[in-house]
Amino acid sequence: MPDHKPKKYLLVALVENKPGVLNRVASLFRRRNFNVDSLTVGRTHKPHLSRMTIAVDATRGDAFKIHMNLLKLINVVDVANVSHEPHVSRDLALIKVRANDAESRNGLTLICERYPARIVDIGPEVAIVEITAQEDQVESLIDELKPIGILELVRTGVVAMGRGVRILDSDYEPVSPITATSEAKSYEVYSV
Amino acid sequence: MKLSGAEIVLECLKREGVEVMFGYPGGAILPTYDAMTRYPEIHHVLVRHEQGAAHMADGYARASGKVGVAIATSGPGATNLVTGIATAMMDSSPIVCITGQVTRGAIGSDAFQETDVTGVTLPITKHNYLVMDIHELPYVIREAFYIARSGRPGPVLIDIPKDIQTDKIEFVYPEDVIRLPGYQPPQTASDKEIKAALELIHEAKRPIILAGHGVMLSGAVQQLRELAERAQIPVALTLLGKGAMPENHPLTIGMMGMHGEAASNLAIQEADLLIALGMRFDDRVTGNLKTYARGAKKIHVDIDASEINKNVRVDVGIVGDLRSVMDQLLPGVEGTSHAEWLNRIRDWHEDADERDIINRDTGDELWGAQVINDLWKFTGGNAITVTDVGQHQMLEAQYYPHQRPASMITSGGLGTMGFGFPAAMGAKFARPDEEIWAIVGDGGFQMTLCELATAKQENIKVNIAIINNNYLGMVRQWQEFFYEQRYHATPMFSPDFVKLAEAYGIPAMRVERRDQVEESVAFARSTDGPVLIEYVVEAEDIVYPMVPAGADLDKMIRRPKPGESAR
Numbered sequence: 001m002p003d004h005k006p007k008k009y010l011l012v013a014l015v016e017n018k019p020g021v022l023n024r025v026a027s028l029f030r031r032r033n034f035n036v037d038s039l040t041v042g043r044t045h046k047p048h049l050s051r052m053t054i055a056v057d058a059t060r061g062d063a064f065k066i067h068m069n070l071l072k073l074i075n076v077v078d079v080a081n082v083s084h085e086p087h088v089s090r091d092l093a094l095i096k097v098r099a100n101d102a103e104s105r106n107g108l109t110l111i112c113e114r115y116p117a118r119i120v121d122i123g124p125e126v127a128i129v130e131i132t133a134q135e136d137q138v139e140s141l142i143d144e145l146k147p148i149g150i151l152e153l154v155r156t157g158v159v160a161m162g163r164g165v166r167i168l169d170s171d172y173e174p175v176s177p178i179t180a181t182s183e184a185k186s187y188e189v190y191s192v
Numbered sequence: 193m194k195l196s197g198a199e200i201v202l203e204c205l206k207r208e209g210v211e212v213m214f215g216y217p218g219g220a221i222l223p224t225y226d227a228m229t230r231y232p233e234i235h236h237v238l239v240r241h242e243q244g245a246a247h248m249a250d251g252y253a254r255a256s257g258k259v260g261v262a263i264a265t266s267g268p269g270a271t272n273l274v275t276g277i278a279t280a281m282m283d284s285s286p287i288v289c290i291t292g293q294v295t296r297g298a299i300g301s302d303a304f305q306e307t308d309v310t311g312v313t314l315p316i317t318k319h320n321y322l323v324m325d326i327h328e329l330p331y332v333i334r335e336a337f338y339i340a341r342s343g344r345p346g347p348v349l350i351d352i353p354k355d356i357q358t359d360k361i362e363f364v365y366p367e368d369v370i371r372l373p374g375y376q377p378p379q380t381a382s383d384k385e386i387k388a389a390l391e392l393i394h395e396a397k398r399p400i401i402l403a404g405h406g407v408m409l410s411g412a413v414q415q416l417r418e419l420a421e422r423a424q425i426p427v428a429l430t431l432l433g434k435g436a437m438p439e440n441h442p443l444t445i446g447m448m449g450m451h452g453e454a455a456s457n458l459a460i461q462e463a464d465l466l467i468a469l470g471m472r473f474d475d476r477v478t479g480n481l482k483t484y485a486r487g488a489k490k491i492h493v494d495i496d497a498s499e500i501n502k503n504v505r506v507d508v509g510i511v512g513d514l515r516s517v518m519d520q521l522l523p524g525v526e527g528t529s530h531a532e533w534l535n536r537i538r539d540w541h542e543d544a545d546e547r548d549i550i551n552r553d554t555g556d557e558l559w560g561a562q563v564i565n566d567l568w569k570f571t572g573g574n575a576i577t578v579t580d581v582g583q584h585q586m587l588e589a590q591y592y593p594h595q596r597p598a599s600m601i602t603s604g605g606l607g608t609m610g611f612g613f614p615a616a617m618g619a620k621f622a623r624p625d626e627e628i629w630a631i632v633g634d635g636g637f638q639m640t641l642c643e644l645a646t647a648k649q650e651n652i653k654v655n656i657a658i659i660n661n662n663y664l665g666m667v668r669q670w671q672e673f674f675y676e677q678r679y680h681a682t683p684m685f686s687p688d689f690v691k692l693a694e695a696y697g698i699p700a701m702r703v704e705r706r707d708q709v710e711e712s713v714a715f716a717r718s719t720d721g722p723v724l725i726e727y728v729v730e731a732e733d734i735v736y737p738m739v740p741a742g743a744d745l746d747k748m749i750r751r752p753k754p755g756e757s758a759r
Contacts, residue, residue: 016374020322024314031315061501068498074319074339077374172373 008037009063009083010160013052014168016075017043024073025052034058034066038091038157048174049077053089053159055135077170082162089160091135094120095142098149099127107148115141126151195363197326197356198227201290202234204333207365210234210261212252212621214245218265219305221292223357237621237650240642242269244614246276247640249287251578251618253280254601259340260287260618266294267305270351271312275608277347278316282605283432284405286345288336289313295355296324310351318346326359331366338369343377344496345409378495381510381517388508389467389491390524396465396489398533399425402448402477405432405604406470406494406514408597415518416469417441422522424529426537428456430471431589432604439593445537449477450739451586454748455540457739460485461746462536468492470514473503474605479745493517547736547751550591558706560584560659563727565591566706567629567657570713575627576601578619580612580636583665586735588631610639616654617647627717628653634660634686644696647722655716656724658689661731669734673749693724700724 015021022041029036037055044051056066063081070079082089099105099122108127112118117131131141135158142153162168195203201224205213212235217225228236239245242264249260264273270291280287294303310322319339321332329352336348381389393399407416413436420427420443427437428448437444446453448460457479460466466488471477473492478484481503490506492499493514500509510517545551549561564587567575577592578601579585585602594600601619603611616630637658647654668682693700699719703712703726716723736751 019324020310020314023311027314061505065498065502068500071374072496072498074372074375170373175370 006057006059009056009058009066009081010087010089010158011054011056011063011067011070011079011081012160012162012168013054013070013079014044014077014170015050015052016077017048017050018075021050021075022052024075025054025070028069028073029066032065032069034062038155040157040159042159048172049170053157055158077172078168080162080168082160085166086163087160088163089134089158090132091138091158092130092132092156093138093142094154095129095131095145095150096126096152097129097145098125098151099123100125104148108145111141111144117141193363194360196223196227196358196360197329197352198223198358199230200326200329200361200363201333201352201357202227202231203363204330204365205234205261206231208259208333208337210259212237213261213263214239214248214252214618215263216242216245216265216269218269218292220266220294220354221263221269221290221357222265223354224263224290224292224352236263237646239614239646241640242272243275243610244640244643244646246273246287246289247279247608247611247614248618248621249289250276250280250283250285250611251601251615252622253285253287253345253618254283254615255576255598255619256622257598258286258622259337260285261290262287263290265292265305266309267307269305270307270309273349274312274316275610277313277349279603279606279608279611280347281316281318283603284345284409285347286340287347288340289347289349291349291351292357293322293351293353296353297355299353310349313349316347317349318344320349320351322351323353323356326356326361329356330363331371334366335369335372339372339375343375377513378497378511379513379516381493381512381520385508385510386517386520386524389510389521392465392489392491392508393423393467394526394528397530398459398463399423399465399467399530400445400459400463401425401427402430402460402466402468402471403427403433403436404430404469404471407433407436410470410495410514412470412515412518413437413597415515415522418522419518419525422525422527424531424534425467426459426534428452428460430474430477430604431602433471434589434600435594435597438595440595443534445541447589449474450479450741451590451735451737453541453590454544454737454750455537457737457745457748458540459537460488461744463488466490468494468506469518470494472496472499475503475741478503479739479743479747483744485745547753549751552754556705558704558727558729560587560661560665560727560729560733561591562706563657563659563703563709563729564588564631566709567631567713568592570710571627571629575599575629576619576623577629577631578602578612578616580630580632581607581609582633582636583661583669583733583735584631584633584659586666587659590735609636611636613637613654613656614640614643616656617643617650617652620652620654628655630654630656632656632658633665634658634662635664635684638686641692644693644698644722644724648696648698651721653720654722656722658724658726659729660686660689660726661729661733662686663731665733666735668732669738672732672734673738673740689724689726698722698724700726702726702728704728
């Protein structure tokens, strides 16, 4: 199996919404010398679960290793490599560009029409373009805007979801150890 | 019943069956130490350095199969545990470390003796906890023990702020571990996997079993033996796999790897099937991966999915509990013989015997190999040996054959000097009726010799054998082979170990001639409490064979035969 050609893989991890979980995942990538392209994390419709989308540049074998190592983390509930299946992926970018003359403003409008992008803020000097699209489209919009003059740029990193009825979820309902006797205690600083 | 956090800790330890814990008190863990006075059934061993506590817990765990417990205070107490935790992690040893932390309100303020110990130990624990809500505490302790001992065992650390130890709540013991949605240790193999493995086993003409630590951790010793005997497959052992198969069994061909038996390494390179059971293809076992067992199909059974295809690409990878998988596999295994293959391996062994120093008359010299082999002889081969790291460790692996599981304890993965002596003490608590020998070098022993005081205070019957060659022997060997004999920073001054032991009130003896070894064993056996014996051996010893790091497994540096010149 030709295994040495790195390629982009999208891994989706369902994790417990607990302090330190992001740190555990990040530490894993550093420790095992895996290359992260982007990592996004956010809450899901279940308050006890968060979801990460991790884009990695890896060989097929390394992507598998990353998958298995993620599953090994106690707080990681499930992992899917959505690159292997039909999926939807989106990256969001905010791009601040020069817009201080007619040429740049016209150029901007024309370029944005050809992308799922829009101008969300415009002033006499600069404009902010927002795009939500597949990563390669975001890349190509950025390339087109470069000649006009990019002043600032921020991206969320890719989020992804497998298509169809293969659902990445967990039946787990957290058991709250907080019993009826619990009093919400404020932290006190004792002498150490 | 209202209990303080400290009492909850001890109550939970008691219910986990903890009988002994190893630790060192300090400010942030004092509430728990105070509560110990109300739990006399859990014996606390006061160590002299927290690293010793972690190694003792590790030794206890490896000798007993139960979870070992170490306890320390915040800051330096916690960071001193780190080497011991990393050691347990690399060798899949189940320990739970409990550390005190500064009060919750002080966390993050660089308070006195504050260290982010969950951050520090994150990559070297199987899991760790910082308890920020006392109601979580019973759950956390229950989970910690469960995680430590289940699946692929490993260390778990629980960091408990001081104010959580003193707060009180109504105590409810969680009977079940129910909060781990992301943790389900694998159990059995699929029928398809079993079928694929059986096919390879039945096709093979030159199969070999590589047995690792997992054989013992999963309790598959009997199953391994059955497989080997029925299909007449030779068994090579990893360092931590020693004891998985009796070494006097005709199918056991010895340790593999950098200092393994030449016959094992040659057999691996010529095999047409590797059956890797509960081992992880460490670089010390494989040598050059590009040339490793090139002609062999490979079956790999491991409980850790991330080990499959990590270093060596395999044909059949099975993720599961080895014992369960073996129980699935065995009914399908047909009886066969591999007489020709086994004879070939026997020939390699005969060649090795010709080279062996143990079969030579060395006159007045005393060599490490001879000491170890004599220790084996005079202890009837029945002692539990706990080694440190270095030449003596490899000599132990070569010259002290073990017949029982968990009778040899050593730091394999991390190679932690200083491990042997404290781990031996931990092992003694686990197996009080067994004869325990700590076999250590002069270098490693000096890293944790402060625990002599612990041994004396607790009157722990451990026999310490120091193989003293006045060098950091293994490093010196590398310098001799690979650094043109520039022995820099390896010649080592040591104290007079006999006088040192006496200063601690520990009986001791120095052995300089081979005919004294028997007497020294008798002395150790007949003396109450810890005993130290220093064996002064030849300084410039070499452990043969040796596969240089990264070299092909069959490109070993061998001990010259009599009459041959050295390389």
